[in-house]
Amino acid sequence: MSERLPARLRALASELTRLREQAGLTTRQVAARMGTSIATINRTENAKRTPSVADVATMLAIYGVTGAERTRILTMVEEVNSPGWMEVSPRFTHLLKALIDFESEAISIVNFGPSIVPGLLQTPGYARAITKTGLLDESQREALVSARMDRQKVLVKLVAPRYIAFLDEAALRRPYGGQEVMANQIRWLMDRAKLPNMEIRVIPFRHGGYRNPGHFAMFEFERTSRIVYVEHDGASGFLDELDDINLFAHTTSGLMKVALGSADSVNFLARILADYERS
Structure with a gap:
């Protein structure tokens, strides 16, 4: 059975590692300054140890972290x-670093897009179109789109996670950005589906109703328990309790049953693309 690793502890370990590296320090140097062992620093950065507030405060002082960032950590x-x-909202940005870390550390990712295409599969044009419906100004939208495109590199890295995306037909039919933007988005999905680690599964209208929990991503890790990310307009975040994980695992099994198979999904995408090209 996988060891339970709280989402915050996993994220904290990644944050401390990143801050040390940004400060240009080795674990040996940090251990010497703190008067502790290298093993203690390594265990902290590998989320094998829960550090005290005093320990982390000392680390942040060594790394030169102050102000709001220090308070947050x-x-x-x-x-x-x-x-x-x-x-x-508007504190979702606090979760973004953790989300990126979890995506890069996962060995498997399951994404569900009931109304929009998940961020890991969006084209720049589609991403710009959906962010225009929010409250961000142009510079904020461009920063968000840029970050989203950068996140997608995780799916094509040398050792990439297995990725399964479930897309409701509604996410494919609603023409964010117009016909051309959607046609390009569908072509991109068909292209992504060719990758050996990726699977696109469409849930067509004709299959009727099913349990829809809203947008989520479930991350599976090599030796620790899964974590689920849920995203809504008013509140987003991570779930790491066993009951929650089991609920979303059960939901995923249900999505597998109601969705088209991989090959049929690509054929379905081709028909939707033809509809957009005729418009």
Whole structure:
């Protein structure tokens, strides 16, 4: 059975590693300055140890982290063993670093897009179109689109995770950005479906109703328990309790039953593309 690893602890370990590297320090140098062992620093950065607030405060001082960033990370330490990790708008940016880390560390990712194509599969044009419906200004939208495109590199890296995306037909039929943008988006999905680690599964209208939990991503890791990311307008975050994980695993099994197979899904995408090209 996989060891349970709270979402905050996994994210904290990645944050501390990144900050040390940005400061240009080795674990040996940090251990010497703190008067502790290299093993202690390594275990902290590998999420094998829950550090104290005092330990992390010392690390942040060594790394030159101050102000709001210091407060945010120390709050993570204080809440590190709390179940789940939810944030309300406009604090979603606090979750983005963790989301990127989880995507890069996962060996398997399951994505469900009930109304829009998931971010890991969006084209730049489609991403710009859907972000225009929000409250961001142009510079914020471009930064978000750029970050989203950069995140997609995880799916084509040398050792890429297995990726399965379930897309409701509604996400494919709603013409965000117009016919040309959607045609390019469908072509991109068909292209992504050719990759050996990727699978696109479409849920057509004709298959009727099914349990729809909203947009989510489920991450599976090599030796630790899965984590689920849920995303909504008002609140988004990570679920790491066993009951929640089992619920979304059950949901995924249900999606597998109602979705078309891989080959049939690509054929379905081709028919939708033809509809957009005729428009």
